[in-house]
Amino acid sequence: IGIMDIRTPADARQPEYLARLLAADVVMFSGGNQSRLREMFGETDFLDTLTRRYYAEPDFVIAGTSAGAMAMSHHMIRGGSVPDALLKGAVKMGIGFSLLPTALIDSHFVKRGRFGRLIEAVALYPKLIGIGLGEDTGVLITDGHLVETIGSNLVIILDGHDIAHNNTAAVKKGTTLSIENIRMHVLAKGNVYCITERKFYVSKDAVANAAC
Structure with a gap:
């Protein structure tokens, strides 16, 4: 279990986080502000990869709490x-x-x-x-x-x-x-x-x- 400290759109574009996403079995989004989550991840390879894995891999789990669920x-x-x-x-x-x-x-x-x-x-x-x-x-x-x-x-x-x-x-x-x-x-x-x-x-x- 690890934390991806993604706070900005630039953070979401870091290759290290994309690599961790590709290796993860579960990804969970924290709460806060759902609009900021969309702002950080929208139009990124991170969100594209997350979406592709969600639809292609039955055992891949995406979770969210509070704003993370609403997003x-x-x-x-x-x-x-x-x-x-x-x-x-x-x-x-x-x-x-x-x-x-x-x-x-x-x-x-x-x-x-x-x-x-x-x-x-x-x-x-x-x-x-x-x-x-x-x-x-x-x-x-x-x-x-x-x-x-x-x-x-x-x-x-x-x-x-x-x-x-x-x-x-x-x-x-x-x-x-x-x-x-x-x-x-x-x-x-x-x-x-x-x-x-x-x-x-x-x-x-x-x-x-x-x-x-």
Whole structure:
């Protein structure tokens, strides 16, 4: 186990770090600021190699905590005001690492009251699944679509595929949002959600007997 002390885009381009990435079995991104993570690694051989290994090598693991988890998606939540939750413009979006193009991830979800900003993010991108990570809790994503909850707390799943009325695109910044038929699931340890089928399963054994 070792630490790659990457703080700038120039650091991410150092040959020694690329060599360590090529030799690693697991890479974990720390917390902090998800926009800075994208700024450091975007358009680098490091991110290109990370992406290639992720899709080509089934046993290669990429992990992240807090901002490191949020950066995994393509459309990434980069910030947002909790007091203004459910008002147009409360959530700030950006581009992440694009390792998980089918979902949006938010962290410290319950403790910091981030329901509102994930709801707005899903309303903006209703074909993406919102994943809200509680404290001391994470998800293990396999095959790019099976989301298994691990840890002592809970994970919230928001599904906007069946949204009917949605004023998010039409109203001005600061206007109250109006959204019909957004679906929510609460996952405890061991529960599984299938992104492709948009279904909740009590356990991995239940998934094995299903089409997902």
